[in-house]
Amino acid sequence: MHPRSLAKAQTIERLEAEPVNAARVRKPLYEKRRKVFPKRAEGRFRRFKWLVMLATLGIYYLTPWIRWDRGAHAPDQAVLVDLAARRFYFFFIEIWPQEFFFVAGLLVMAGLGLFLVTSAVGRAWCGYACPQTVWVDLFLVIERFIEGDRNARMRLNAGPWTLDKFSKRIAKHAIWLVIGVATGGAWIFYFADAPSLLRSFVTFEAPPVAYFTVAILTATTYVFGGLMREQVCTYMCPWPRIQATMLDENSLVVTYNDWRGEPRSRHAKKAAAAGEVVGDCVDCNACVAVCPMGIDIRDGQQLECITCALCIDACDGVMDKLGRERGLISYATLSDYAANMALATNKGAAAIDPRRVRDTNGTFVDAVRHFDWRIVFRTRVLLYFAVWAAMGLGLVYGLASRDRLELNVLHDRNPQYVVESDGSVRNGYMVKLLNMIPERRTITLAIEGMPSARMQLAGHAGDGRSFAIDVDPDKVTALKVFVTLPKENLAEADAGFTLIADDPLSREQDAYRANFNRAAPER
Template sequence: METTSKQSVAEPVAGQPTNPAGVRQYDVAAVNRGHKPKLYKGREPIYPRRVHGTFRRLKWWIMAITLTIYYVTPWIRWDRGPYAPDQAVLVDLANRRFFFFIIEIWPQEFFYVAGLLIMAGIGLFLVTSAVGRAWCGYTCPQTVWTDLFIWVERLVIGDRNTRMKLDQSPWSAKKARLKITTHAIWLAIAVATGGAWIFYFSDAPTLAAQFLRGDAPAVAYITVAVLTFTTYTLGGLMREQVCTYMCPWPRIQAAMMDERSLTVTYNDWRGEPRSRHQKRAAAEGKPVGDCIDCNACVAVCPTGIDIRDGQQLPCITCALCIDACNEVMAKVGKPRGLISYTTLADYAANAARAATEGVEAARAKQVLPGWREVFRPRVFLYMGLWSLIGIGMIVSVIARDRLDLSVAHDRNPRYVQLSDGTIRNGYTIKIMNMEPQPRQFDFGLVGLPDGLMWSPDVFDEPARRFAVEVPPDQVREFRVFVKADASKLDETPKPFSFRTFEIGGRESVETPAVFETP
């Protein structure tokens, strides 16, 4: 029984035949000698080579812009007056506010944040349907920080061949120095990444001074530690494994692409059969394609795939293989575009032309993607929906009131009959001032003839109206008692309203209430 168990988990012997069921025979003797089988294939290190070209320059620009936005935004100042924070973008959890330049969002206005998230989702659908996995290849944080870490590694150690030789060489003082320097810079970037994140939740200069002095809140240090670990691990150590195994987005995007979506494609109708000795093959009369099998496209790929094998899940369509292949094509005197951004429809058209008219004719008439691939009904649908939500949110922000009034009737007792025969009802009033400055409001009754009110906290003389001052960005809560002559009331509850408006302003709000009677 023990031998049978070991046979079921032993490693297959290379070159041994399989049984009719397709299962390889196993080296039982190797297992008996203590060799443990491997359940998973180990990670093969990837060493992307430096490349120059249009798409590489585009990635540099996007990386510089996105990193600048992330690290610099918390330090941008924005004058909101003496009663509000002067940080342009601030998630003020303590006071339950979200500030974004001129926009201030309160907790009850969280639907604006939900709207932004919906716009972000639709924006991803829009980009994917138009230009494929452009998000993954250019603006995904995993891609941006991995690019940054690879750039640091290349700057400290060297390009692809140098890094490969260093990893394969035995440990020495030089190797230790280069490795320690690289990982130290990675850790510094990871710490800066975590530090920049916490500055979005508190005043950046104040929190930075507290953090360096060691008296910042514990949650700040915990957050920086967690983000330092994740940034260093995901961007420096795991890299392409995050895109291949951890990220669900590549699986989702496949459902959003169609035959008109742009994607990085190897035009095998033009490149095959590939050969490294094209002149010799041509002299011998053998058919050869444009691909010289130099593996430049593989050497520059950050996920280590061979685009010539077709569309693959790990491909993030960063198009670096296009730049590498175009460099090679220029050197061998052949047209660019052996690897190109194209659609499945255009690829099929080019392949059909090559089959009927010949490769040379198809290459001369090669269909390249144009505006029709980007602007098509499906893209316009996403764009229209995205724009509609955005315009609706902008209009809502511009037209929204910065004043709110809520009224809650006392539950017990519902009413009180006073010694003079009048009926008194109690209410809890909340006036919300959503402006970063103090405001004075006129608070009064609408309806309920002969009704009077007073407040122990604000105005203790019975009246139809009185003034209330509300501090900036706060809710003023106070009790109000309303009384009316019982002889002028019947047994049905009397509807009326509380109304408040800004003194010297235009905003006003009216909230209905009910006066209970015996």
């Protein structure tokens, strides 16, 4: 080891940070929560988490306020779940109740996307974009701002209840509750016009369900993000237990490279003078101090690890101070880790330090120092991607090719037919025309088949075979239709007929094949 590195090694402060969730300690089934006081981390992964947090929170809180002009007969909110009108608006897309399979398809795509991401880069969702992770990060920002970093918060927690401690705790929890209220408030704005609902909410004129929803989401955000934190990920979330089936030996996970770091030593200079072989880990516990889950990554992969990579930032910072190469803790695959361990073991000659193997260029033999595209182009990942992409393309095709005019027909059940005084037979139908665009238009409703039949619509004039009907924008127009067949032509009823709804301007058309009921012919 370089003398300068040895000298620097003595300046690294060892943090008194014991893992709360120790992988090497068998814990009871039920145990009282031990608080985790994560230290603020600095580095590339922490910066990336800041960006993800700003993006996700920005999308959540600001999306209901985005306006989108759909004309005079439709709401101008870009994203809106209109339960009263039974519509889902997403920018230029409008989903009707019978088209809910599009939403179901998106949910399935989200699940497959989670499988895809996990199989390639481990629990990246948990570490960066999961709502629990994002809100815990936000709550920790408030906690650090008011109470200080790790050591200050630990001293405050262990100290007596003074005026300073009381005021800091009140301020912290008050801001947490404000965040909870904002979270619940943002949620209800997705279900009604946001500006209108905000005015009615602050004047206490909003529906009771709005206040109840905000109260529930405020409580869950406050409890999950502020009080329970890592316990939600450890005990409540099923994904840590499911993810094992998504990972294989080529999935990226946060890994402590013990082939390089062991044996640890806080006194590298003395060990070198005594002729002992030591690794790069100086047992500073920086990786433990920054972990929001309270684990020691040096114990290996654990259920609690969300792969947020803050331990990588902490360790890289220590390596920089020591003048050593980064990557003692890194994103690695099991296959690369096994290869490095095998290389370190095979090179274990007396003249070579088996735990600090270097290649011919003098750099550490660490296969994960550079991104390996084989991690992405693997059978499992490609299979997940193919299914995910196929579903996405199918949904896009369905949206692009769907008609915005639909015809629903329901035959009267009682009576199924009426015999008039002249012997002709009349059938009644409830016809619904769905105009699925925010524009008024004229639809032609015509009958095809049964040439002798005549159609009647209450309040509409026509030639008995077709009618022009004005339909309201983005509405369902219900019509009572009667079809009458003369006595001498009742045989035509056996073939039935077709009702056709047609828009001559857009050339959209929908048809329904209907039956015509009559009395059984006399023998």
